[in-house]
Structures are given as structure tokens and as C-alpha cells.
Amino acid sequence: MAHPNPLRPSSDQQQQPNQPPLEFPYIGDVTQYDRIDKIGQGTFGEVFKARCKKTNDYVAMKLILMDQEKEGFPITALREIKILQELRHDNIVRLIEVCRSAMDKSSKSKFYFIFEFCDHDLAGILRNPNVKFSLGHIKSIMQQLLDGLYFIHKNHIIHRDIKSANILITRNGVLKLADFGLAKVITPPKPNHVNRYTCRVVTLWYRPPELLLGERDYGPAIDMWGVGCIFAEMWIRSPIMQGTSEQHQLELISHLCGSIEPSVWPGVNRLPLYSKLKLPENERRKVQDRMKPYIQEPLALDLIDRLLTLDPKQRIDADNAVSSDFFYSDPPLADLKPLLSKYPSMFELKEVSRNNYNQQMAQQQQQQQQQRVRQQRPNVPNLPSETIY
Ligand code: ADP
Numbered sequence: 001m002a003h004p005n006p007l008r009p010s011s012d013q014q015q016q017p018n019q020p021p022l023e024f025p026y027i028g029d030v031t032q033y034d035r036i037d038k039i040g041q042g043t044f045g046e047v048f049k050a051r052c053k054k055t056n057d058y059v060a061m062k063l064i065l066m067d068q069e070k071e072g073f074p075i076t077a078l079r080e081i082k083i084l085q086e087l088r089h090d091n092i093v094r095l096i097e098v099c100r101s102a103m104d105k106s107s108k109s110k111f112y113f114i115f116e117f118c119d120h121d122l123a124g125i126l127r128n129p130n131v132k133f134s135l136g137h138i139k140s141i142m143q144q145l146l147d148g149l150y151f152i153h154k155n156h157i158i159h160r161d162i163k164s165a166n167i168l169i170t171r172n173g174v175l176k177l178a179d180f181g182l183a184k185v186i187t188p189p190k191p192n193h194v195n196r197y198t199c200r201v202v203t204l205w206y207r208p209p210e211l212l213l214g215e216r217d218y219g220p221a222i223d224m225w226g227v228g229c230i231f232a233e234m235w236i237r238s239p240i241m242q243g244t245s246e247q248h249q250l251e252l253i254s255h256l257c258g259s260i261e262p263s264v265w266p267g268v269n270r271l272p273l274y275s276k277l278k279l280p281e282n283e284r285r286k287v288q289d290r291m292k293p294y295i296q297e298p299l300a301l302d303l304i305d306r307l308l309t310l311d312p313k314q315r316i317d318a319d320n321a322v323s324s325d326f327f328y329s330d331p332p333l334a335d336l337k338p339l340l341s342k343y344p345s346m347f348e349l350k351e352v353s354r355n356n357y358n359q360q361m362a363q364q365q366q367q368q369q370q371q372r373v374r375q376q377r378p379n380v381p382n383l384p385s386e387t388i389y
């Protein structure tokens with residue numbers, strides 16, 4: 001099926017009589033949307049909640065940062081548009097169109113992505129201690145995340161920034177993978193061909209060991225590590241390995257997943273940083289032992305264990321993960337809509353009160369965690385002080 005081209009406006013968006021001559025004739029006019037509130041400040045641009053004047057639908061407007069561009073359109077944004085145009089799936093955020101503002105005195109416009117609006121992001125939901133997930137809810141979230149990832153990986157695209165803040169959930173309980181700012185079309189493995197992608201991708205706490213060790217010929221497995229981190233986060237309610245540097249992140253990974261060495265990960269010693277960094281030795285793999293106090297479901301523990309596999313070649317892929325017994329055992333998947341409808345959209349709170357709210361949530365969560373860790377400590381040996389695992 002042909003998809004609407006977000007760079008091609010509908011006929012009523014074309015040439016307005018009092019507008020300066022359009023230099024981007026296929027890009028819509030941002031004045032068709034009423035801006036309501038700022039809802040996010042991401043790494044690459046601000047995000048606003050807005051309403052389409054014509055349809056009354058809410059949308060999210062993401063400002064495309066042009067600062068570094070002396071002329072032309074940022075290549076990163078072009079890449080994001082192209083990828084989002086190709087990816088149409090229930091579990092991938094829908095790009096409606098790209099819009100621009102009128103030109104300013106120096107003939108410059110602002111550009112915006114217009115996305116379908118989602119009421120929640122997973123980071124916000126996890127920060128709210130009042131939201132209590134059942135096992136069925138967790139299954140629903142993880143299955144939708146894996147469905148989205150299976151779809152993008154099958155299309156040879158890797159996301160490269162999997163984390164809870166980039167996972168949106170609509171008020172109807174549909175999960176949408178978002179933020180394709182770092183996504184990349186990859187070349188499937190070919191004999192005698194080595195890719196040289198940048199390894200400085202993925203937010204540190206969700207970054208897999210191969211990237212931390214300088215691997216540049218990587219693939220979809222890098223996203224699966226992030227899924228493992230998020231999966232555990234569904235119970236722990238905060239990122240499970242909060243490293244302060246790349247070296248520290250590798251130490252936390254080794255404490256949880258065992259020493260990084262060729263006996264468990266053949267060929268790891270060939271990675272550029274393997275011999276340059278001091279990696280913990282004689283660490284036993286303790287993924288399941290450490291998580292058992294928090295996660296009582298053996299099939300979940302098993303899947304997390306397979307997602308947090310050090311060797312990317314042995315790490316479970318999206319296809320196998322989504323077929324795992326975890327999703328086909330009792331209790332069945334639960335609809336998220338009744339749960340989420342009890343809570344206002346996290347974006348209905350104004351920016352200032354949201355920051356207070358987030359601070360409060362963080363404090364509450366910290367207290368809860370300290371309490372929990374105190375209660376659980378006898379069962380959870382050698383907890384590093386700054387992180388649960
Ligand atoms: P960045 O690349 O700057 O991180 P994102 O696309 O991740 O930008 O957006 C930043 C934040 O804005 C998200 O974490 C989320 O809270 C909010 N956001 C982004 N897109 C939407 C959307 N379609 N609906 C609701 N909120 C959104």
C-alpha cells in the first residue's frame with residue numbers, strides 16, 4: 001500500500017496567498033496546528049503537544065534543530081524522515097507530516113515533525129509508584145515492544161537508542177516505539193565485508209558491552225540488550241545499571257553478567273578496547289540470582305537472562321524473544337487501557353509542576369527502593385551502592 005508522503009502536503013496546505021514564495025513546496029504549514037504545551041525536551045529538540053485545527057486531533061510537534069546547519073536540511077533529520085516513512089506499524093510512532101513555520105527576516109524557517117500524540121512514555125509511567133503493573137500488563141508491554149523491534153529489524157533498521165523514555169504508550173494501551181533520531185539502515189552481514197558504524201550510540205545505561213568495547217560491525221542485537229534492561233526495569237522501576245562512565249558501565253555489566261572473556265564470548269579479545277580497559281575478572285554470572293528477589297516469574301527471569309547475554313551472537317533476537325514461553329503461559333496478556341485510563345496523561349501537568357512531580361516521584365521511588373533493598377539485602381549479595389544491580 002502506498003503511504004502518504006509527509007513531505008507532500010494535502011492540496012489545501014499548498015501556496016497560501018499572503019505567504020512568501022515557498023522554497024519547500026512539499027512541506028506543510030505549521031499554523032494548521034494550535035500549540036498547547038511543551039511536553040518534552042529531548043536531546044535533539046523540543047517537543048510540544050498541539051491540536052490540528054482541521055481534525056481536532058492531538059499531535060506531538062518535535063522541533064528539528066537546525067543550529068549546526070549553515071545551509072540545507074540536517075542529514076540526521078532527513079534520515080529520520082526516510083526511516084519513519086518506511087516504517088508503518090502499530091507499534092511504531094506514526095509520522096503524520098513534516099511542517100515548517102513562516103520564514104523569519106533572515107529567510108530561515110523552523111521545521112517540525114508532526115507525530116500522532118501518545119499520552120504516556122514508559123519512563124514517566126515507571127516513575128509513578130501509583131501505577132502498579134500486573135504480570136499480564138508487563139507481558140503486553142514487552143510483547144508490543146518486541147513486535148515493533150521485530151518489524152524494524154526485519155526491515156534492516158536498528159534503533160540505536162532503546163530506553164524507556166523513547167517508548168510511548170497511548171491512552172488505549174498501544175505501545176509505540178519512538179525517537180528514530182539515531183536509527184540506521186544496516187547492511188545485512190556479507191562475507192568479506194566489515195561495517196564501520198559509529199559505536200558512540202545508545203544511552204550509556206542501556207548500551208551493550210560490544211559497543212562499550214568499541215565494536216563497529218554490529219547489528220540488531222544492540223537493541224535487544226536495551227530490551228533486557230527495560231524488561232528488568234518493569235519490576236525494579238528504575239534503570240538497572242546506572243554507570244557513570246563507560247568503564248564503570250562495563251564493571252556493572254560484569255558484576256551482573258559475569259566476566260567478559262573469550263570463554264563465554266569467543267572473539268571478544270579482538271575488540272578495539274578489550275585490552276585497553278581493565279575489566280573485572282572471576283565474576284560469576286548472577287543475572288537470575290540477583291533478580292529473583294524482585295521477579296518471581298521463572299519464564300521472565302529466563303528471558304531477561306537470554307536478552308542480557310554478553311556475546312551479541314548468542315543474544316536472543318526479537319523473533320525468538322517474541323515466541324518465548326513467557327508470552328504463552330498463564331496469566332495471559334492484560335489490556336493496558338483500563339490501567340492507564342486511571343491516570344491523567346503525564347503531559348497534562350504543566351512543565352514546572354511536572355518537574356516537581358518528577359522530583360517527588362524520584363524521591364518517593366528512592367525511598368521505596370532503599371526500603372526494598374533494606375528488606376531484600378540478605379538475599380541480594382554485593383549490591384553496588386549506586387545501582388540496584
Ligand atoms: P529526542 O530525540 O530529543 O530524545 P524524542 O522523540 O525522544 O526526542 O522526544 C522527547 C520526549 O518527548 C519523549 O521522551 C516523550 O516524552 C515526548 N514525546 C516525543 N514524541 C511524542 C509523541 N508522539 N507523543 C507524546 N510525547 C512525545
Ligand code: MG
Nearest residue numbers: 042165166179
Ligand atoms: Mg528521545
